Amino acid sequence: QKQTAIITGASSGLGLNAAKALAATGEWHVVMACRDFLKAEQAAKKIGMPAGSYSILHLDLSSLESVRQFVQNFKASGRRLDALVCNAAIYMPTAKEPRFTADGFELSVGTNHLGHFLLTNLLLEDLKNAPNKQPRCIIVGSITGNTNTLAGNVxxxxNLGDLSGLAAGVPSNNPMMDGQEFNGAKAYKDSKVACMMTVRQMHQRFHDATGITFASLYPGCIAETGLFREHVPLFKTLFPPFQKYITKGYVSEEEAGRRLAAVVSDPKLNKSGAYWSWSSTTGSFDNQVSEEVADDSKASKLWEISSKLVGLS
Ligand code: NDP
Incomplete structure (x- = not known):
């Protein structure tokens, strides 16, 4: 059997392009963990992934029951596991009102953070026993985690604040992690900060005992993906050129996919606890995270609360 990577949200954008890049090496089989089977199948065919280089398994991260079912189905499939890539995300920058997961959590936090939090924990043991002996667990981060950049300061x-909203379960009367009023763009950024903190916690808690390499990354601004589907039309027109010519953070979907695939498989990118970014001159480097992401006592508190919310403790 080839090495196997699970990629969540592989039906479009970064996940799809990373799946394509990994499959193209001939050394990896990709399990596309997607909520829309037909969309994933059509996307894989359209982008030219060879039959047999991938399989599709249903996963809806906005339901903890679905996450548990996915893990059961994956285990029952008998496939080996060498890498887990938590890539799926939902972004609702113009939402005036919050939306909620099946379990009643605000949708961006519930999907991007809590769904992946449960998924990674349930698959840790399988990763630990990876046949390739160099297992990797990757959660995609965002530039919002590095405030040493222009985009990170928009x-x-x-700001996760005191985590009181999360502790309450980010429910309708308290839908932000910091317990403040709902803001769709901030809810997404908060969820990504939580993802990056989780990677650092996993590194500290499990790396030595399991040998798993835990990493996060910011692949660059992929201005044309579906992530911006809920944004206003003018934004969608102006955002790609703005990123290309002003911030110069623009990266094509294909190049971003290659970057994520490298974090999965490149022997050089095997540093656990890293937050990979790319510079046009020097290529990949382990970037500095923001003060909040680096706050390990807050991250530990985040871990304990998340663990309770998803039913692990
Ligand atoms: P896309 O919207 O193209 O991809 C997001 C994927 O997540 C889709 O496949 C979508 O599925 C899936 N998804 C959403 N909700 C769920 C759910 N409940 N269950 C399962 N899958 C779900 O966006 P990108 O490719 O841009 O985003 C991928 C990652 O990259 C995200 O983690 C994002 O935060 C990150 N990122 C993106 C940047 C960018 O500039 N675009 C910059 C930095 C980070 P479906 O196809 O069914 O909608």
Whole structure:
């Protein structure tokens, strides 16, 4: 059997392009963990992934029951596991009102953070026993986690505050992790900060004992993906050229996919606890994270609360 990577949200954008890049090596089989089977199948065919280089398994991260079912189905499939890539995300920058997961959590936090939190924990043992002996667990981060950049400082900035909203389960009367009023763009950024903190916690808690390499990354601004589907039309027209010519952070979907695939498989990118970014001159480097992401006592508190919310403790 080839090495196997699970990629969540592989039906479009970064996940799809990373799946394509990995499958193209001939050394990896990709399990596309997607909520829309037909969309994933059509996307894989359209982008030219050879039959047999991938399989599709249903996963809806906005339901903890679906996450548990996915893990059961994956285990029952008898496939080996060498890498887990938590890539799926939902972004609702123009939403005036919050939406909720099946379990009643605000949708961006519930999907991007809590769904992946449960998934990674349930698959840790399988990863630990990876046949390729160099297992990797990757959760895609965002530039919002590095406030040493222009884009990382665009308001509303991420801030998990005292985590009181999360502790309450980010429910309708308290839908933000910091317990403040709902803001769709901030909810997304907060969820990504939580993803990056989770990677650092996993590294500290499990790397030595399991040998798993835990990493996060910011692949660059992929201005044309579906992530911006809910944004206003003018934004969608102006955002790609703005990123190309002003911030110069623009990256094509294909190149971003190659970057994520490298974090999965490149022997050089095997540093656990890393947050990979790319510079046009020097290529990949382990970037500095924001002060909040680096706050390990807050991250530990985030871990304990998340663990309770998804039913692990
Ligand atoms: P896309 O919207 O193209 O891809 C997001 C994927 O997540 C889709 O496949 C979508 O599925 C899936 N998804 C959403 N909700 C769920 C759910 N409940 N269950 C399962 N899958 C779900 O966006 P990108 O490719 O841009 O985003 C991929 C990652 O890259 C995200 O983690 C994002 O935060 C990150 N990122 C993106 C940047 C960018 O500039 N675009 C910059 C930095 C980070 P479906 O096809 O069914 O909608």
């Amino acid at each position: 308001p509303p900035k991420a």
